[in-house]
Amino acid sequence: MTSALYRIGKACMVSALIFGHAVCLAQHRPRTEFNFRNDNDLYLFNKQDQYYTNGIFFNIRKTADSTELSANEANRIWGLTIGQKMYNAYTANIRYIEEVDRPITAYLFFAADFDRYFKSERFVSVTTEIGTIGQRALGKQFQEGIHKAFRLYDIAGWQYQLKNAFGIDATARYGGLLYRNRGQWFDISGQVVATLGFNHTGVSIAPGFRFGRINPLHRSIYTSSRLQVQGKAVAKELFLYYRPRLHFVGYDATLQGGMFLRDKGPVTYVPARWVWYHQVGIMYAKNALSLHLQYIFYSREVPGMFFRHRYGSVGMGYRF
Template sequence: MFVPKKRTIPIAATLLLWFMAVHGQRLPRMEWGFQNDNDLYLLNKQDQYYTNGILLSVRKAADSTALAPRELNRIWGISGGQKLYTAYTGQIHEIEEVDRPITAYLFLGINRTHYYVNESMLALSVELGTIGSRALGKEAQESVHKAFNLYEISGWEYQLKSAFGVDLGAEYAKRLYRNTGRWFDITAYAAGKLGLNHTHMAAAPIFRIGRLNPLHATAYFSSRLQAHPANIANELFLYFKPMVSWVAYDATIQGGLLREDKGPVTFRPARWVFANQVGLVYARRAFTCSLQYVFSSKESPSMFFRHRYGSLGISYRY
C-alpha cells in the first residue's frame, strides 16, 4: 500500500487552499434560474385557473466595455417555460363548466436589462409563444398528476385552438425613496407588452424592507451579476407590490388573435386586473432563494372565483 510522504500532505493542502482562494475570488458571470408557480403552495387543495408554471432562465453579465457612461450594469437573458391554465377545477365534464378557457402557454424569449447610475432599470424583451395543443398542456398536467398520484384530470377536449404569436415587452423601475439606514425603500415600476399573445400595461409601487442592495445589484431585479468587478453584499428582505394592469388582449382567454376559429370556449378579459404580491428573498454570493404569493382579482368576468397562487424560485451564479 502506498503511504504518502509527510511533506506531500502540506503541499497538497496548500495547493487545495490556493485553488479554493482563486476560485472564491472569481466573480460570477453567469446565472441559471428556476421558478415554479402553483396554487397548491397555498396549502388549501386549490387547483384552478393559472394552476402551474415552470420557468427557466439563463443570464449573463455584459462586458463592462460595452456599457454606456451612465450605465452601472447590463445583463442579457434567455428565458422559457410553460404555463397551464384551466377552469375552476381540473375535472371538467361538460362545456358549460368551463369558466376560464383551458390552455397552456409555451414560450421562449430573450431580454436585455440596463441598470443606470440614477438607480433606475430598463428591460427590453422579445417573446415567442404558442397556445393550444401545440403548447402540450394536457400532456404536462397528466404527467404531473400521474407522478404524484393525484386525481384524474378531464376537460382538455375543450382547450383553445393552437395559435402562435410574438410579443414585445418593456419594464421600467426607478427608486423613489430609501431611508438613511438603508433598510427600507420604495420603487416605482411600470411594464407593458404589445403583440399577438399579450397586450397590456401595468404599474405598481414596490416596498422593500430588510437588508437591501441598490437596483443595479439586487436579487429582486435579477442584477446580482455584475459587468464591473464588485463584491455584492448578501440580501434578506420582504417586499410588497400592489399592481394594477390594463388588459387589451390575452390569447389564453380570447384565443389566437389571427385565428377565426379560436376554440370551443373563449371569453373577454377583465380590462382592469388588480394583484397584490408579497414575498421573501434571500441572496448571497452564489445563490438566490425566493418565496412569493400572488392574490389577484378575476382575469375575466366569466370566472367564478378570484385567483391566488404561490411561487418558489432559486438561482445559481458562477
C-alpha cells in the same frame, strides 16, 4: 548541495504558482446565473387546480462586456428563458362545457431579454417572446404526468382547450428608486411595463416596497441584478416585499384565443380590462445562491369567473 538548493527553489516556485492560481480561483466573480421558478396553487395547500394553476420557468443570465457600459451605467445583463404556463377553469375536472368559466389552455414560450441598470438606480429592459397556446403547448400531457406522479385525481376537460396559435410579443420595462430611508432598510420603487404583440398586449404600473437588508436596485435579487459586469462582490440580502400591480388588458390569447383564428376554440371570453394583482414575498441572497418565496392573489380575469385566484411561487438562482 547546489543541486539540492536548486530543486528546493524550483519546488517553492511551483508551489507559489499553484497557490497564486488557487487564490485567483477563490477570487473568481460569477458571470453567469441559472434560475428556476415554479408557480402553483397547490403551494397554498388548498388542493385545487384552478385558473393559472402551474408555471415552470428555466432562465439563464449572463453579464455583458464591461467596456460597453456608458458613463452613467452600473450594470448590464442579458438572459434567455423557456417556460410553460397552464390554465384551467375553476377546476381541472371539467365534465361539461358549461363549467368552463375560464378558457383551458397552456402557453409555451421562449424569451430573450436585455437589461440595463444605472447608477441612479433606474433600470430599463426589453424582452422579445415567442409562444404558442393550444395543443402544441403540451398542457394536457404535462398536467396528466404531474397527477399520475403524485397520485392525484384524474383530470378532465382538455377537449375544450383553445386551438393552436403562435404569436410574438415585445415588452419594455422602465423603473427606478422613488425613496429610501436613512437607515437603508426600507425603500419604495416603481415600474411601468408595456407589452405589444399577438399573444399579449397590455400596460401595467407597479410600485414596490422592500423591508429588511436591501441592496441598491442595480445589484439586487429584487431586480435580478446580483450578477455584476465589473465582477464586484455583492452584499447579502434578506427582505420582505409587497408589490401591488394594476394591469390594463388589451389582448390575452389565453382568454381570447389566437388573434387571427376564425375558430379560436370551443370557449373564449372577453377579458376584464383592469386586473389588480397583489404580490407578497420574501427574498434571500448570499454569495452564489438566491431564494425567494411569494404569494400572489388577483381579481377576476373574466367578469363571469366563479372565483378570484391566488397561488404560491418558489424560486432559486445560482451564480457561477
